[in-house]
Amino acid sequence: MTPRLTEFPEPASTSDLRGLLLDYLDFFRGVVAGKVDGLGDAEVAGSVVPSGWTPSGLVHHLVNVERRWLVWGFLGEGLADPWRDTEESGGWVTLEVPVEELREMLDEAAVRTRTIVEAHELTEQACLTGRFRDQESAPQLQWILLHLLQEYARHTGHLDIARELIDGRTGEDG
Numbered sequence: 001m002t003p004r005l006t007e008f009p010e011p012a013s014t015s016d017l018r019g020l021l022l023d024y025l026d027f028f029r030g031v032v033a034g035k036v037d038g039l040g041d042a043e044v045a046g047s048v049v050p051s052g053w054t055p056s057g058l059v060h061h062l063v064n065v066e067r068r069w070l071v072w073g074f075l076g077e078g079l080a081d082p083w084r085d086t087e088e089s090g091g092w093v094t095l096e097v098p099v100e101e102l103r104e105m106l107d108e109a110a111v112r113t114r115t116i117v118e119a120h121e122l123t124e125q126a127c128l129t130g131r132f133r134d135q136e137s138a139p140q141l142q143w144i145l146l147h148l149l150q151e152y153a154r155h156t157g158h159l160d161i162a163r164e165l166i167d168g169r170t171g172e173d174g
Contacts, residue, residue, distance in 0.1 A: 028152035057092035076127025
């Protein structure tokens, strides 16, 4: 299950940068999971915004961003469909699945990410056999993790807006 850190991890709380970055990712995954908790199937697969994205599409996108950056990008492993979360029109693919399945996807992403990050140095550069083809474009693992944190933080705000439009629950409500 996605860890539910109730408070944002404080940077000064540890000298372990790897652990802190992983804690931040766990925190944001927990926030995302909390934002979809309690939504019905129609709400999680329906859109309340003009752009048409859905809560399930956003969760699917986030776990695939992690997969793309870490498996295809950092490890350089081939992925049959690295953009499986993106529609031809550029939007996100909406999954018509219950919230429990979305939470399982977040949990699987957490385990995969933690396994990869704990097995490598933060300063290790991404492989050139997958997403990246030259040294200049291949980031270090620490920069990939910071990018993932930025994605989660940004999209958590989007989920706040959607949730408020769906049932009036705001970020302050959990």
